[in-house]
Amino acid sequence: MSTSEGLRAWVEVRGGAIRRNLERIRQAAGTEVPVIPMVKADGYGLGMEDVVDCVDPLTPWAYGVATIAEGLRLRDHGVQRPVLVLTPAIPERYGDAVAAGLTLSLSDLEAVERLNRAAEAAERDVDFHVEIDTGMGRAGFAWQDASAWGEGVVARAGPRLNWQGCFTHFHSADSDDASTREQWERLAAALSKVSAIPTSCMVHVCNSGGALRGPEFAADAVRPGIFLYGGRAGAGLPDPEPVASVRARVTFVRDANPGTTVGYGTTYTAGREERWATLGMGYGDGLPRSLGNCGHALLGGVRVPIIGRISMDTTVVDITGIENVNVGDVATLIGRDGDATILLDEVAGQAGTIGYEILTGLTSRLPRIWIDDDGS
């Protein structure tokens, strides 16, 4: 899909901005450090295959996904680079992962045995990465017990398995320097206790927030996600270039006399002679319902308030005093219109969530229209 003509609502994605954000991660973490762009959850909602096509010319070392199904999608798309599956995989699907040449992350000795069996059954050589838990708590071998599990991993990995990497995940790289450093030290302590670890083993730690903190934690590769897609990686860290714009057309315009109500529960009543515009977008498109009576849209470069509750398919804004708003005009819920801008993180803050949830919550009802601007 390349044009918004005839669309009621859509997401505009600026591919050049994704590439520039990736370059900024590289500049922060060290220009030589291999990058593993995280493209899980359909490329943070923007379209996994399109994201890959967009960043592939920058020669990332690998791609990061959360599930085997996502990894298979990348292989179907023709991706030849390594694909890291960074959450514990479902046991029944190890065979699929091996057949597709995906790189699983292993968090216990049973998983090592299981992968070993799958590799032998398929007669294929298989790379794997070991996750080390340094405080995130959702997966990984415990950092304190490294000498024990280190031996166990080596003992269970047969000749078909190659221990290619070790990683951990920061829980507070967006906000907290001290805990980030503490996790780094825990990882170092764990690695120093695993005498059996291959010297070629690559270590990777950083999400966007970690990578933007500089080369100190970059190790052998970085795994940026949100920053590539225009979401802030944390307070005090550089702002990304905006990537996604969320647009909806005006589908109806009306005058509202004082006393006129709008929306479920009639939470808004016109207090004067007002003019309202109905937009073709609601929570069924992923616009957070919590923006009712608190969020904004841009119309003709002017910021206008959302009034009443947001419905599944529509949202109403108060355009009183703004000339020349017509059916078919384009409203901006996230992004820029003229000199006015609504940032992804501003909307997330109003909705009481994070940019990640807003992006991944944009539903399939919104076509993603890619604009390949390479200017800056």
Ligand SMILES: *Cc1c(COP(=O)(O)O)cnc(C)c1O
């Ligand atoms: C999602 C994820 C990332 C990327 O995190 P961002 O905060 O989006 O940069 C990195 N590593 C792992 C293991 C992840 O799950």
